[in-house]
Amino acid sequence: MSKALDGVRILDFTHVQSGPTCTQLLAWFGADVIKVEKAGEGDATRGQLRDVPDADSLYFTMLNHNKRSITLDTKNPKGKEVLNTLIKSCDVLVENFAPGALDRMGFTWERIQELNPRMIVASVKGFGPGPYEDCKVYENVAQCAGGSASTTGFDDGPPLVTGAQIGDSGTGLHLALGIVAALYQRNTTGRGQKVLAAMQDSVLNLCRVKLRDQQRLDRTGVLKEYPQYPDSKFGDAVPRAGNASGGGQPGWILKCKGWETDPNAYIYFITQAPVWGAICKVIGQEDWITHPDYATPAARLSHLKSIFDRIEAWTMTKTKFEAMKILNEFDIPCGPILSMKEIAEDQSLRATGTVVEVDHPKRGKYLTVGNPIKMSDSLTEVVRSPLLGEHTEEVLTELGYGLEAIAALRKEKVV
Numbered sequence: 001m002s003k004a005l006d007g008v009r010i011l012d013f014t015h016v017q018s019g020p021t022c023t024q025l026l027a028w029f030g031a032d033v034i035k036v037e038k039a040g041e042g043d044a045t046r047g048q049l050r051d052v053p054d055a056d057s058l059y060f061t062m063l064n065h066n067k068r069s070i071t072l073d074t075k076n077p078k079g080k081e082v083l084n085t086l087i088k089s090c091d092v093l094v095e096n097f098a099p100g101a102l103d104r105m106g107f108t109w110e111r112i113q114e115l116n117p118r119m120i121v122a123s124v125k126g127f128g129p130g131p132y133e134d135c136k137v138y139e140n141v142a143q144c145a146g147g148s149a150s151t152t153g154f155d156d157g158p159p160l161v162t163g164a165q166i167g168d169s170g171t172g173l174h175l176a177l178g179i180v181a182a183l184y185q186r187n188t189t190g191r192g193q194k195v196l197a198a199m200q201d202s203v204l205n206l207c208r209v210k211l212r213d214q215q216r217l218d219r220t221g222v223l224k225e226y227p228q229y230p231d232s233k234f235g236d237a238v239p240r241a242g243n244a245s246g247g248g249q250p251g252w253i254l255k256c257k258g259w260e261t262d263p264n265a266y267i268y269f270i271t272q273a274p275v276w277g278a279i280c281k282v283i284g285q286e287d288w289i290t291h292p293d294y295a296t297p298a299a300r301l302s303h304l305k306s307i308f309d310r311i312e313a314w315t316m317t318k319t320k321f322e323a324m325k326i327l328n329e330f331d332i333p334c335g336p337i338l339s340m341k342e343i344a345e346d347q348s349l350r351a352t353g354t355v356v357e358v359d360h361p362k363r364g365k366y367l368t369v370g371n372p373i374k375m376s377d378s379l380t381e382v383v384r385s386p387l388l389g390e391h392t393e394e395v396l397t398e399l400g401y402g403l404e405a406i407a408a409l410r411k412e413k414v415v
């Protein structure tokens with residue numbers, strides 16, 4: 001079976017998480033991704049958070065499937081020659097170096113265009129043009145600068161970062177979309193272009209509803225679906241909303257049976273308006289269906305705390321899975337709080353290829369997250385990440401280097 005991006009060749013200059021997330025997706029869609037790594041060192045994550053001595057870490061392996069790895073000293077003049085050849089033979093160059101690193105290497109946009117006018121140059125940077133454009137940025141910096149941290153957590157606590165890697169993996173996703181759009185446009189223009197995904201911008205894009213709320217707060221001075229309403233005062237910025245839903249249907253995380261000992265015995269419960277009657281029946285509070293304090297969504301807003309307390313008295317009598325089953329029979333939206341252990345053992349996620357077991361020659365079997373995007377005509381087979389420089393000879397041969405030339409490059413530590 002063919003793959004969506006068959007025939008697309010990616011020069012992958014990415015490292016750590018944001019860029020590799022992007023190129024891994026492109027590889028899963030069928031692109032030939034050639035990861036260029038520093039000779040002798042490789043992507044720093046190969047050695048970070050190691051759990052098996054001398055084997056590539058899970059941090060690296062889980063972000064670099066289906067790629068080929070070559071080592072190359074791009075600061076060496078002979079290494080630059082190899083890079084010239086690679087640029088000429090690839091469709092997309094993806095990088096997430098610190099700002100200016102590619103220029104300092106001698107590969108400015110103009111130079112790359114000279115070598116290959118069809119080349120798409122795609123970059124992750126921490127910030128777009130502006131006061132912080134030269135800063136190096138990691139995940140949590142982006143979460144803070146993109147508005148996520150100030151709006152995450154509880155009202156009486158400090159800003160919080162989230163475990164979802166919205167700065168790194170989130171930006172990688174944005175960049176991948178920009179790349180496929182640029183490839184599509186190239187079909188008509190014949191030209192490459194620059195694609196930039198800034199981490200701050202990507203996080204803000206994912207926090208769009210909070211900028212919505214900022215403007216509602218500016219206009220009305222209150223956010224009635226927030227837990228601060230009606231008892232606390234609102235300031236001039238969107239406050240942290242705890243576990244409130246962020247949409248027009250109030251929700252909260254409620255304890256389930258076993259919460260005293262199991263930190264994940266909780267369920268997310270949404271009091272969606274169309275099923276309000278069903279909710280009242282399930283929890284045995286049928287008088288709330290017509291009670292003026294509870295009958296309409298508007299009336300309920302100032303009673304959300306007591307409503308969730310009452311629902312929790314019911315959820316605490318059920319395990320999260322029992323509650324999930326009963327509530328779904330009535331189309332009441334809810335979600336169990338699943339631990340990573342439960343997710344790792346979930347057979348349905350294995351069946352769909354979302355959780356995949358991969359074999360690696362140095363570390364043995366490990367679990368990874370497969371392609372979360374499923375396509376009917378472009379199936380993903382997850383292939384283990386490459387060892388450092390595993391494909392150097394193979395790729396150089398494809399580029400036209402003979403065995404002697406390759407041996408000479410090795411001797412001079414260019415590859």
Ligand code: CAO
Pocket residue numbers: 015016017018019036037038039072073074075096097098099100101102104105124125126135136137138139168
């Ligand atoms: N051969 C020779 N040199 C190479 C090379 C190769 N194959 N690959 C990279 N280098 C060099 C670069 O040219 C750069 O050299 P100079 O600083 O002399 O120009 C150097 O290696 C280091 O690159 P870097 O500055 O990108 O790496 P860092 O570890 O200092 O910074 C990071 C890491 C992530 C903070 C920075 O790359 C960054 O801000 N990237 C953009 C934002 C981003 O992606 N952040 C997410 C990180 S987690 O996904």
